[in-house]
Amino acid sequence: MEQILSLAKKAAEEAEVFEISSEETRVRFEANKLKQLQTRQQTTVALRIIKNGKTGYATSTEIGDGTGLVNAAVETAEFGTTAAFQLPGPTEYPSVNIYDDAVNSVSAREMVALGEEMITALTGHTPELICEGSVGRSVINVSIINSRGGQAAYRKSFFGLDIEGSLIEDTDILFVADSQNSCHPLAETSTVTTEVLRQLDLAKKRATVPSKSMPVVFTPNGIASGLLLPLMSAFNGKTVLEGASPIGNKQGKLVFDKKFNLHDDPTLVYRPGSRPCDDEGVSSRRTPLAENGVIVEFLYDLQTGALAGKQSTGNGSRSRGGLPSPSATAFTIAPGDTAYDDIIKDIKEGLLIDFLMGASQGNVLGGDFSGNVLLGFKIENGEVVGRVKDTMVSGNIYRALKDITAIGSQARWVGSSLLTPPIYLPSIAVASKG
Amino acid sequence: MPDIEAIASELAVELKKYQADYLEAHLEEGQTSHIAYRGKELDSIGRSTAVGGNVRALVKGGWGFTSFNNLEGLSDRIAQAVEQARSASSGKSSLFPMKPVTDNIPAGVDVNPVTIPLSEKKQQLDEYKEIIWRTPQIQTSTINYSDSRRKVIYLNSAGSHIVQERADVSLLILAIAAKDGEVQQAFLSIGSRGDFNAVRNLHDKVETKARHAVEALAAPQAKGGEYTVVVDPMLAGVFAHEAFGHLSESDFVYENERLREIMKLGKQFGGKHLNIVDSAALPGYRGSYKYDDEGTPSAKNYLIKEGKLVGRLHSRETAMKMNEPLTGNARAINYRYPPIVRMTNTYIESGEVSFEDMIADIKEGIYAKDCFGGTTAMEMFTFSAEEAYMIRDGKIAETLRPVVLTGNVFNTLANIDAIGNDLYIHDGAGGCGKGEQMPLPVSTGGPHIRIQKCLIGGS
Ligand SMILES: [Zn+2]
Numbered sequence: 001m002e003q004i005l006s007l008a009k010k011a012a013e014e015a016e017v018f019e020i021s022s023e024e025t026r027v028r029f030e031a032n033k034l035k036q037l038q039t040r041q042q043t044t045v046a047l048r049i050i051k052n053g054k055t056g057y058a059t060s061t062e063i064g065d066g067t068g069l070v071n072a073a074v075e076t077a078e079f080g081t082t083a084a085f086q087l088p089g090p091t092e093y094p095s096v097n098i099y100d101d102a103v104n105s106v107s108a109r110e111m112v113a114l115g116e117e118m119i120t121a122l123t124g125h126t127p128e129l130i131c132e133g134s135v136g137r138s139v140i141n142v143s144i145i146n147s148r149g150g151q152a153a154y155r156k157s158f159f160g161l162d163i164e165g166s167l168i169e170d171t172d173i174l175f176v177a178d179s180q181n182s183c184h185p186l187a188e189t190s191t192v193t194t195e196v197l198r199q200l201d202l203a204k205k206r207a208t209v210p211s212k213s214m215p216v217v218f219t220p221n222g223i224a225s226g227l228l229l230p231l232m233s234a235f236n237g238k239t240v241l242e243g244a245s246p247i248g249n250k251q252g253k254l255v256f257d258k259k260f261n262l263h264d265d266p267t268l269v270y271r272p273g274s275r276p277c278d279d280e281g282v283s284s285r286r287t288p289l290a291e292n293g294v295i296v297e298f299l300y301d302l303q304t305g306a307l308a309g310k311q312s313t314g315n316g317s318r319s320r321g322g323l324p325s326p327s328a329t330a331f332t333i334a335p336g337d338t339a340y341d342d343i344i345k346d347i348k349e350g351l352l353i354d355f356l357m358g359a360s361q362g363n364v365l366g367g368d369f370s371g372n373v374l375l376g377f378k379i380e381n382g383e384v385v386g387r388v389k390d391t392m393v394s395g396n397i398y399r400a401l402k403d404i405t406a407i408g409s410q411a412r413w414v415g416s417s418l419l420t421p422p423i424y425l426p427s428i429a430v431a432s433k434g
Numbered sequence: 435m436p437d438i439e440a441i442a443s444e445l446a447v448e449l450k451k452y453q454a455d456y457l458e459a460h461l462e463e464g465q466t467s468h469i470a471y472r473g474k475e476l477d478s479i480g481r482s483t484a485v486g487g488n489v490r491a492l493v494k495g496g497w498g499f500t501s502f503n504n505l506e507g508l509s510d511r512i513a514q515a516v517e518q519a520r521s522a523s524s525g526k527s528s529l530f531p532m533k534p535v536t537d538n539i540p541a542g543v544d545v546n547p548v549t550i551p552l553s554e555k556k557q558q559l560d561e562y563k564e565i566i567w568r569t570p571q572i573q574t575s576t577i578n579y580s581d582s583r584r585k586v587i588y589l590n591s592a593g594s595h596i597v598q599e600r601a602d603v604s605l606l607i608l609a610i611a612a613k614d615g616e617v618q619q620a621f622l623s624i625g626s627r628g629d630f631n632a633v634r635n636l637h638d639k640v641e642t643k644a645r646h647a648v649e650a651l652a653a654p655q656a657k658g659g660e661y662t663v664v665v666d667p668m669l670a671g672v673f674a675h676e677a678f679g680h681l682s683e684s685d686f687v688y689e690n691e692r693l694r695e696i697m698k699l700g701k702q703f704g705g706k707h708l709n710i711v712d713s714a715a716l717p718g719y720r721g722s723y724k725y726d727d728e729g730t731p732s733a734k735n736y737l738i739k740e741g742k743l744v745g746r747l748h749s750r751e752t753a754m755k756m757n758e759p760l761t762g763n764a765r766a767i768n769y770r771y772p773p774i775v776r777m778t779n780t781y782i783e784s785g786e787v788s789f790e791d792m793i794a795d796i797k798e799g800i801y802a803k804d805c806f807g808g809t810t811a812m813e814m815f816t817f818s819a820e821e822a823y824m825i826r827d828g829k830i831a832e833t834l835r836p837v838v839l840t841g842n843v844f845n846t847l848a849n850i851d852a853i854g855n856d857l858y859i860h861d862g863a864g865g866c867g868k869g870e871q872m873p874l875p876v877s878t879g880g881p882h883i884r885i886q887k888c889l890i891g892g893s
Contacts, residue, residue, distance in 0.1 A: 030685075030689065033524060033689075034522050034524060035497060035522065036497035036498065036522055036772070037496075037497075037499070037519070037521055037522045038499040038501075038518065038772070039499075039500045039501075039514065040770060041500075041503070041504060042501070042503055042770065043503060043504070057478065057480040058480055058481050058482060059480065059482040059483075060482060060483045061484045061486060062435070062483070062485060062503075065435075065483075068435075068483065072482075075552065076479045076480050076552065078552075078553075079469075079476065079479050079553065079556055080476070080479055081475060108518070108521055112521070128692070130689075130692075130693075166812065168690070168692040168693055168812075169692075172813070173812035173813055173814075175812070211659070242472060242473040242574040243573055243574060244573055244574045244612070246615060322478075323477075323478040325477075357809055357811055357814065357816050358807075358809050358816030358817070358818065358840070363618065365617050365619065366618070370818075370891045371816060371891075372814055372815075372816040372840045374811050390840075390889065392816075392889065392891040394658070394838070431659065431889065431890075433660070433889055
């Protein structure tokens with residue numbers, strides 16, 4: 001890395017070398033049986049330079065090829081964007097614990113056992129269920145050095161459990177799924193299986209809903225599949241800078257219901273979305289996005305922040321060594337004060353949504369969500385009475401989240417990017433074939 | 435850049451030294467370049483190079499797979515894959531037998547798109563960007579261009595040695611219009627099997643798209659419910675791929691008795707007019723190739739013929755397990771992933787109905803064009819049309835906001851009551867996603883088709 005940096009410094013005013021390497025082991029199950037063991041090793045090195053005030057950029061899988069990288073970066077710098085930012089100099093980073101060496105000592109045999117345990121728990125409940133799943137562990141190493149003396153390096157461990165099941169009756173196919181991950185090894189499969197068993201129990205009976213507007217409860221999985229993308233796009237500093245975010249000019253204004261509190265938090269310990277600094281070497285911090293329904297901040301990287309006249313919020317992220325771009329790390333929605341059971345009891349006729357399919361295909365920027373209820377249940381007289389089919393919901397997050405009836409008192413992680421309780425909305429348009 | 439052909443020759447010898455029912459390796463090297471705009475500003479421009487490989491082993495029904503981009507110590511990698519396969523083994527291997535093949539397929543393009551100077555590519559994109567920004571009420575736009583050239587060497591323990599090169603070009607232009615807090619978008623997605631000319635001279639198309647985004651701002655939203663819906667060739671192609679094609683991927687089916695029942699060959703899914711094909715052998719499209727990533731030659735495969743289910747897509751393992759012919763559909767997006775059953779160029783064949791006749795007797799219906807994307811969960815599909823119009827008394831009437839179509843694929847296939855005579859196969863940007871492997875280059879197509887009782891989401 002030092003060698004690439006010193007070569008680049010000769011060719012440009014500023015330079016930054018970013019290196020990410022990972023080793024992953026995974027066991028995969030198909031049709032309730034162990035199918036494949038796999039390992040994956042990958043290293044990517046990315047060079048960003050500023051030459052004549054413009055950004056140049058190149059990546060390679062070969063750390064040895066410094067000259068090739070520098071030449072490619074110099075060619076692109078001729079057309080590159082004008083760099084509005086300064087690379088960070090030496091920085092004191094917060095300590096965020098994201099590495100647990102114990103992940104490395106989980107053997108493939110133990111991982112197979114965890115997968116089998118999940119499948120046994122589910123097929124014990126519903127013998128016809130066909131499960132696919134995986135258990136994975138990995139270690140990621142990130143290092144960054146730049147020409148201003150900035151220097152960052154960290155190591156992150158990851159462990160994940162994934163399971164999905166399908167149950168087929170004639171042409172009807174029921175899908176159930178859940179996953180959990182952590183920087184610690186996960187020894188308990190019940191967090192995942194309990195959730196899937198809940199879905200299976202609720203789906204035993206069928207129900208139909210009429211086509212009309214009605215109260216809707218989004219579970220954490222439902223929020224992730226239905227509402228998360230439009231929110232992430234709206235709070236992205238890049239969308240705001242372009243004037244494409246519907247809330248870009250609403251900082252300090254009440255946009256959502258007063259009960260709605262949203263943060264981006266890369267500092268939560270042992271969470272796979274966490275890190276001490278972002279991919280440009282800027283310190284991580286917890287960023288308030290909406291507090292009591294009022295828009296507080298947006299997410300920025302160095303370049304976008306500089307163009308917007310703001311500081312980077314430490315949200316510069318690279319996908320596999322790509323150029324940094326603002327991106328959420330982990331969205332957290334604060335729990336409210338209503339127990340889940342009380343939410344359900346409150347509803348005379350409504351819909352409980354666990355998974356919305358296709359919601360992110362519509363006009364995400366405008367905040368629209370519209371999708372097929374892949375896994376959802378009818379609520380009738382305060383009880384979940386059965387699974388609905390051929391049902392669509394559509395709405396707009398700005399209208400929908402302006403008036404929230406209640407927020408659940410217990411939050412749950414969905415993957416590594418969302419921690420949320422269930423949300424109860426008073427009226428969403430539902431269309432059904434009945 | 436290491437010489438992967440030289441490494442391949444050594445590796446071919448090594449592969450024969452291990453105890454496994456089957457061993458294969460892929461070695462790959464490639465270059466890409468990309469240019470991206472967000473708004474008026476250039477967002478990113480860059481070049482990258484990558485080298486890597488993988489080894490996959492099959493032992494007693496269990497698979498081991500290891501991928502790497504450090505090409506040293508490859509015999510250890512083989513040993514690791516074999517050991518993993520052994521740990522995953524539980525029964526007996528089943529793999530469709532094949533004779534060893536030696537072949538060398540060039541990329542088939544006159545000019546490697548990656549070598550075209552970035553200045554020339556940028557010039558072309560700048561012209562498109564100007565057109566979008568000239569359009570009144572356009573709030574912003576994004577343009578993503580990328581190209582690649584890669585060489586993949588496939589080796590197996592039976593002695594196959596296949597070198598295939600390919601090049602790809604991909605352009606996605608998104609125009610976003612906004613007024614009074616309302617936002618609408620329209621996009622243009624063009625891909626090509628390595629020919630940069632495919633993304634030249636698109637000025638008129640870009641202008642039409644930008645205008646459509648603006649027009650949609652003032653358009654009403656469709657009232658949700660069931661309609662007679664006519665879809666254009668682009669959307670018909672997405673339907674063939676997303677709603678039906680994914681169900682024809684036999685890895686979903688082969689160990690699942692009940693799904694086998696649903697997808698039983700010979701079942702009548704639609705009228706006599708309905709034919710759906712997947713063909714990597716059709717030359718020149720993004721889903722085209724001579725050999726798949728298990729070394730199986732490609733073929734034209736009918737999935738539905740005269741309304742009847744007649745075939746499905748296979749890897750060597752699924753073909754053997756289901757006792758069906760090989761189709762050559764095992765593909766991986768790159769060396770980091772094992773080959774799995776995938777589609778290639780998927781389309782509905784032409785029928786006989788003209789577009790005019792198709793809409794002539796519709797009193798109130800919807801004409802849906804193009805597609806933002808689609809997803810499926812087995813028999814359920816959802817896709818978002820990008821453009822939508824009311825059909826009133828046999829004529830295309832007012833513009834609507836984009837609509838979302840959803841339904842059960844089996845019902846929908848049965849509800850197709852007219853198939854147009856105007857087949858068009860589209861190479862788009864990006865590609866298909868399955869599991870963690872995305873984007874895989876594919877093409878999709880069809881003629882105009884008419885669907886009765888199709889559910890449209892709305893207010
Ligand atoms: Zn697909």
